[in-house]
Amino acid sequence: xxxTSIPEGSGRSAEAAPWELGDALLELLNGFIIELRAAGLxxxxxxxxxxxxxxxxxxxxxxxxxxxxLGATLVKRHNHWKAFExxxxxxxxxxxxxxxxxxxxxxxxxxDGELDDARAGDQQGAGGAGENLSPEELxxxxxxxxxxxxxxxxxxxxxxxxxxxxGMEPGxxxxxxxxxxxxxxxxxxxxxLERLLQQAQDTQGEASEMDQRLWRDExxxxxxxxxxxxEAEIRRRLVADRGIEAMAxxxxxxxxxxxxxxxxxxxxxxNLRKAIYPLTRKLAxxxxxxxxxxxxxxxxxxxxxxxSLSYGGVPVEPKFRNPNPHKPEIFVIADISGSVAAFARxxxxxxxxxxxxxxxxxxxxxxxxxxxVTPYFEGVEDINEAVxxxxxxADVVWVDGHSDYGHALGVFWQKYGxxxxxxxxxxxxxxxxxxxxAAESWIVKEMQDKAxxxxxxxxxxxxxxxxxxxxxxxxxRHCDGSFEVRNLRQLEAFVENLx
Amino acid sequence: MPFRFxxxxxxxxxxxxxxxxxxxxxxxxxxxxxxxxxxVLVEGPAGTGKTxxxxxxxxxxxxxxxxxxxxxxxxxxKALYEWNYKKQLLRIQSDRSDEHDWAGVSEDIxxxxxxxxxxxLEAISAxxxxxxxxxEVDRVEVETEALLLEIxxxxxxxxxxxxxxxxKQIPLVFLTSNNTRELSEALKRRCxxxxxxxxxxxxxxxxxxxxxxxxxxxxxxxVARVVRSxxxxxxxxxxxxxxxxxxxxxxxxxxxxxxxxxxxxDTLNILLKYQxxxxxxxxxxxxxxxxxx
Numbered sequence: 038x039x040x041t042s043i044p045e046g047s048g049r050s051a052e053a054a055p056w057e058l059g060d061a062l063l064e065l066l067n068g069f070i071i072e073l074r075a076a077g078l079x080x081x082x083x084x085x086x087x088x089x090x091x092x093x094x095x096x097x098x099x100x101x102x103x104x105x106x107l108g109a110t111l112v113k114r115h116n117h118w119k120a121f122e123x124x125x126x127x128x129x130x131x132x133x134x135x136x137x138x139x140x141x142x143x144x145x146x147x148x149d150g151e152l153d154d155a156r157a158g159d160q161q162g163a164g165g166a167g168e169n170l171s172p173e174e175l176x177x178x179x180x181x182x183x184x185x186x187x188x189x190x191x192x193x194x195x196x197x198x199x200x201x202x203x204g205m206e207p208g209x210x211x212x213x214x215x216x217x218x219x220x221x222x223x224x225x226x227x228x229x230l231e232r233l234l235q236q237a238q239d240t241q242g243e244a245s246e247m248d249q250r251l252w253r254d255e256x257x258x259x260x261x262x263x264x265x266x267x268e269a270e271i272r273r274r275l276v277a278d279r280g281i282e283a284m285a286x287x288x289x290x291x292x293x294x295x296x297x298x299x300x301x302x303x304x305x306x307x308n309l310r311k312a313i314y315p316l317t318r319k320l321a322x323x324x325x326x327x328x329x330x331x332x333x334x335x336x337x338x339x340x341x342x343x344x345s346l347s348y349g350g351v352p353v354e355p356k357f358r359n360p361n362p363h364k365p366e367i368f369v370i371a372d373i374s375g376s377v378a379a380f381a382r383x384x385x386x387x388x389x390x391x392x393x394x395x396x397x398x399x400x401x402x403x404x405x406x407x408x409x410v411t412p413y414f415e416g417v418e419d420i421n422e423a424v425x426x427x428x429x430x431a432d433v434v435w436v437d438g439h440s441d442y443g444h445a446l447g448v449f450w451q452k453y454g455x456x457x458x459x460x461x462x463x464x465x466x467x468x469x470x471x472x473x474x475a476a477e478s479w480i481v482k483e484m485q486d487k488a489x490x491x492x493x494x495x496x497x498x499x500x501x502x503x504x505x506x507x508x509x510x511x512x513x514r515h516c517d518g519s520f521e522v523r524n525l526r527q528l529e530a531f532v533e534n535l536x
Numbered sequence: 537m538p539f540r541f542x543x544x545x546x547x548x549x550x551x552x553x554x555x556x557x558x559x560x561x562x563x564x565x566x567x568x569x570x571x572x573x574x575x576v577l578v579e580g581p582a583g584t585g586k587t588x589x590x591x592x593x594x595x596x597x598x599x600x601x602x603x604x605x606x607x608x609x610x611x612x613x614k615a616l617y618e619w620n621y622k623k624q625l626l627r628i629q630s631d632r633s634d635e636h637d638w639a640g641v642s643e644d645i646x647x648x649x650x651x652x653x654x655x656x657l658e659a660i661s662a663x664x665x666x667x668x669x670x671x672e673v674d675r676v677e678v679e680t681e682a683l684l685l686e687i688x689x690x691x692x693x694x695x696x697x698x699x700x701x702x703x704k705q706i707p708l709v710f711l712t713s714n715n716t717r718e719l720s721e722a723l724k725r726r727c728x729x730x731x732x733x734x735x736x737x738x739x740x741x742x743x744x745x746x747x748x749x750x751x752x753x754x755x756x757x758x759v760a761r762v763v764r765s766x767x768x769x770x771x772x773x774x775x776x777x778x779x780x781x782x783x784x785x786x787x788x789x790x791x792x793x794x795x796x797x798x799x800x801x802d803t804l805n806i807l808l809k810y811q812x813x814x815x816x817x818x819x820x821x822x823x824x825x826x827x828x829x
Contacts, residue, residue, distance in 0.1 A: 081725055087572065094571040102544060105564040113724040115579060115731045247797045247821050254765045318716060
C-alpha cells in the first residue's frame with residue numbers, strides 16, 4: 038500500500054506546494070505557453086493555470102516529470118504531442134540535470150571547442166586521452182554503443198559527432214537539418230548497421246530469416262535513438278547560440294491537421310495516411326448513429342393500441358416503427374492529373390479507407406478520360422498496390438492527358454449516369470482547372486437533380502478558385518456544397534458537416 | 537482532504553505490486569490527478585490497459601471502484617439518478633386514507649429516500665474515497681457529454697427537486713476513450729490528458745513475464761521483439777498488449793522454448809485478427825531485409 042495516510046486536518050496549502058514558482062521560471066513558462074499557442078495548440082487560460090499548479094507538485098529538477106506535468110495539462114490531443122515535445126526541448130533543453138550545462142561544463146565545452154579549432158589548424162589531431170578521440174576511435178565507440186545499446190555512451194557519441202562533424206558556427210543562418218545531414222553523412226549509419234548485423238551473425242552462428250529480421254529491427258531502433266540524441270544535441274547548441282524564441286520559431290511546423298495535402302513531405306504523407314483510417318471510422322460511426330436516432334418511423338398502430346390498454350384504451354403513448362435505415366451509397370469521382378498529383382494520391386487512400394467502412398462505394402478516376410476503379414480496391418490487402426494499379430491500369434487518358442473535366446464528366450454521365458439514384462451521394466474531388474475546355478456543367482446539374490447530394494472538394498485555397506483556368510465556381514453552382522479541403526482539419530470539418 | 541499518493545515513484549511501485557506495470561508518464565499523471573483533484577482522460581489504442589489502469593489504482597488504494605460503462609443512448613436516468621416512481625406511487629397510495637395535504641406528500645416523495653443513485657451520484661455521495669471509472673466516454677453523444685461536466689469540474693450534482701448534492705470526498709476519476717470521435721473541448725479542458733501507447737520493448741517483456749506464469753525470460757524477450765516488429769508493419773489492427781499475453785500463454789502451453797518461423801506463422805492468428813494482416817505479417821517476418829513499409 039502506497040497510499041499515504043496523512044493525518045486528517047493537514048491542510049492542503051500546508052501539504053502541497055513544496056516550492057513556489059520563481060519569477061524566472063514563471064517567465065519561461067509564460068513564453069513556453071505563448072510559443073505553444075503560436076504553434077497552433079489550443080491552450081486555454083484554465084489549462085495554463087492548471088499547468089502552473091501542476092508543476093508545483095513535481096520535484097524540482099526532475100525533467101521527465103516536469104515534461105509529463107506540462108503535457109498532461111496542456112496537450113489534449115495525441116497528435117499534438119510531437120509539436121509540444123519540440124517546443125519543450127527548445128525551452129527546457131538547457132535545464133536538465135543530466136544535460137549539466139552548469140558553469141563548469143559550459144567551460145569544458147568551450148575548451149573543447151578551442152581544442153578542436155587548434156587541431157583543425159595544424160591538420161593533425163593530437164589524439165589520445167579523454168574526449169579527443171581519433172575518427173577511428175569515435176567510429177569504434179559508435180559501433181560499441183549501438184552494439185550494447187548503452188544510452189549513456191550514445192549520448193557521448195552524439196555529442197562528439199556533432200562537435201566534430203556538424204561544423205556549427207555561431208550566427209550562421211542555416212537550419213538544424215543542414216547540421217544533422219552533415220553529421221549523419223560522416224557517421225555512415227547504414228554501413229554501421231551492416232557491420233552490426235554481420236557481428237551478430239558471427240557471434241550467434243546460423244540464424245533464421247526471422248532472427249535476422251528481429252536483429253535488424255533492434256539495431257534500427259537503437260540507431261533511431263542515436264538519431265534523436267544527435268538531433269537533441271544540435272538543437273541544444275543552436276538554442277545556446279540563437280536564443281530560445283528565435284529557435285522555437287524556426288522549428289515551428291504545421292500541426293498534423295494543418296499540413297497541406299499538396300505540399301506534404303513524404304513523412305508527413307505517411308502520417309496523414311495513418312490519420313485517414315480513424316477519420317473514416319468516425320464518419321461511419323456518425324452516419325450510423327444518425328441513421329438510428331435521426332427521426333422516428335411511421336406510427337406503429339398495433340403497438341400503440343397494445344400500449345393503450347394499460348391506460349384504459351386511451352392512446353397516451355403512441356408507438357412508432359423503427360425508421361427505415363437508409364444505406365448510403367457513395368460515388369467518388371477523383372481527378373488524378375498532375376496538377377493535383379499529391380492530393381490525388383491522398384484521395385485514393387481516402388477512397389480505399391471509405392470503401393472499407395461503407396457497403397456501397399464506387400470510385401472513378403479521371404484526367405481527360407474516365408474509368409471506374411472500384412474493383413481495384415476490392416479485397417486488396419496492400420493499398421499501395423491498389424494505388425499503383427490505378428495509376429498504371431486505369432484508362433483515364435483520352436487525348437493528351439491534360440485535365441478535361443467536361444469530357445470526363447460526359448463519359449461518366451453516359452456510362453454510369455443511370456446508376457445514380459436518390460440514395461447516392463456524389464463526391465467530386467479536383468481543382469477544376471480545365472485547361473480552357475468546355476465545362477459541361479449541365480451534367481453536374483443533372484446529377485444533383487437525381488442524386489441525394491453532390492459535393493465538390495477542392496484542394497486549392499479558396500482565394501485561387503476561379504482564377505486562370507479554374508472553373509470551380511461554374512460547377513459549384515450546381516452542387517449542394519463546395520469545400521476547400523487542403524488539410525485534415527478541413528477534411529474533418531467536411532465530414533462533420535456531411536452527416 | 538488527504539492526498540492518496542506520496543509521490544509518483546511510490547505510486548509506480550504500488551501499481552507494480554498489483555501487477556500493473558506503468559511507466560513514468562502514467563504514474564506521473566495519476567499522481568498529479570490526485571494532487572490537483574482533476575479527472576484523468578485516458579486515450580490510446582485498444583488493448584493497452586486503459587481500463588485496467590483504473591482498476592489497478594483502486595486496488596492499490598484498497599478502495600471501491602465505481603464503473604459507468606458508456607454506450608449510445610446513455611441518459612441521465614442511467615448515469616446520474618432516477619426517481620423511484622414505483623415507490624413514490626406506493627407512498628401516495630398508502631397516504632390516501634389519511635388526511636394529508638398535497639404539499640406534505642410532494643415534499644415527502646421528493647426526498648433522498650425515493651432517489652435511486654446511479655454510478656455518478658453514487659461516486660459522489662459515497663462516504664469513503666472511491667475511484668470512479670467512466671469507460672469509453674466517446675460512445676455517448678456530444679449532448680450527453682454535458683451531463684458529465686458538472687460532476688467533473690465541481691464534483692457536485694444538481695437535482696431540481698432536491699437541490700445540489702456536493703461530494704463528501706473527491707473521487708479519483710478516470711475517463712477512457714478509444715477516440716472514435718473527438719471529445720468536446722469543454723470536457724477535455726476539465727481533465728488531465730494521458731495517452732497510453734503500446735509499451736516499449738522492455739516494458740512489454742516485463743508485462744509478459746508478470747502475466748504469463750512459467751514463461752522463461754528468453755521466450756518473453758523473443759515474444760516482445762516479434763510483437764514490436766509486427767507493430768511496425770502497416771496493419772489494419774496492430775496487436776494489443778492483451779493479445780501479446782495471449783500469444784505468450786499459447787506458446788508456453790505448446791511447450792515452445794524458442795520461436796521458430798514455423799511456430800510463429802502457425803500461431804499468428806492469436807496475435808492478429810484479420811486474415812489479410814496475418815498473411816502480411818507472416819510474409820514480413822520471413823523476409824530478413826524487410827524494410828518496413
